[in-house]
Amino acid sequence: MSNIRVVCSDRNPKSSIQRAHRKVNNDPTLRIQNLSLLVQQIKSCYQETLQQLVVMSLPDVLVLGRTPLSEQGLEEMRKILLLLLGCAVQCNRKEEYIDRIQTLDFDTQAAIAAHIQEVTHNQENVFDLQCVEESESVPHDKDIVFRQLTFNLKRLVDERDQHAEMMVSLTLERDSVLSSLHTAPSPGESPSMRRTESVQHLSVELADAKAKIRRLRQEL
Numbered sequence: 001m002s003n004i005r006v007v008c009s010d011r012n013p014k015s016s017i018q019r020a021h022r023k024v025n026n027d028p029t030l031r032i033q034n035l036s037l038l039v040q041q042i043k044s045c046y047q048e049t050l051q052q053l054v055v056m057s058l059p060d061v062l063v064l065g066r067t068p069l070s071e072q073g074l075e076e077m078r079k080i081l082l083l084l085l086g087c088a089v090q091c092n093r094k095e096e097y098i099d100r101i102q103t104l105d106f107d108t109q110a111a112i113a114a115h116i117q118e119v120t121h122n123q124e125n126v127f128d129l130q131c132v133e134e135s136e137s138v139p140h141d142k143d144i145v146f147r148q149l150t151f152n153l154k155r156l157v158d159e160r161d162q163h164a165e166m167m168v169s170l171t172l173e174r175d176s177v178l179s180s181l182h183t184a185p186s187p188g189e190s191p192s193m194r195r196t197e198s199v200q201h202l203s204v205e206l207a208d209a210k211a212k213i214r215r216l217r218q219e220l
Contacts, residue, residue, distance in 0.1 A: 032065030045087045046126060055152045056125040058219055062211055086119030086126060123148045163216040170209040177205060
């Protein structure tokens, strides 16, 4: 995390760096908080200093924090590494990071170079805000930028609608859990025990919903 912080803070020396939890001890909550901080720093690197906008879906820190070794968790980790590579090869110390990459074997270098181009040469992942100004003097480039903006806008609208449906589903699930609190306990089960379990389950669902809503608001 400290090495990653160097890459991100190097992009914007004036930005205040919030301290990450050094001793996570396999605690999913602390891990999620660290990952959320990392994603925020990465976004700041691109937007404030590089004048680039991350339009690809951000890494899901909830999945990474809870099931990092799952198939979806590995895919979310790939997103983080992809964005970090983009920061590293465009920062003030890019020569140092490029020299390190060149010490690797040829196949690894080629794979890393291909991933870097997913950020630096793919406007569907990271949109260069400076190209909007440059395209004003070149009609052909202006048409290309317009098509890219249209594509990204459509994708964002689709994601917005999906997130809205997700929030409705979470709200219905929360209401269902709340209603279960008022149901009669089953034989052999004390009301206090049932209430405690329901409250714990509700707390977990509510925390998940709040975290997802915060992430969705950031993306929107």
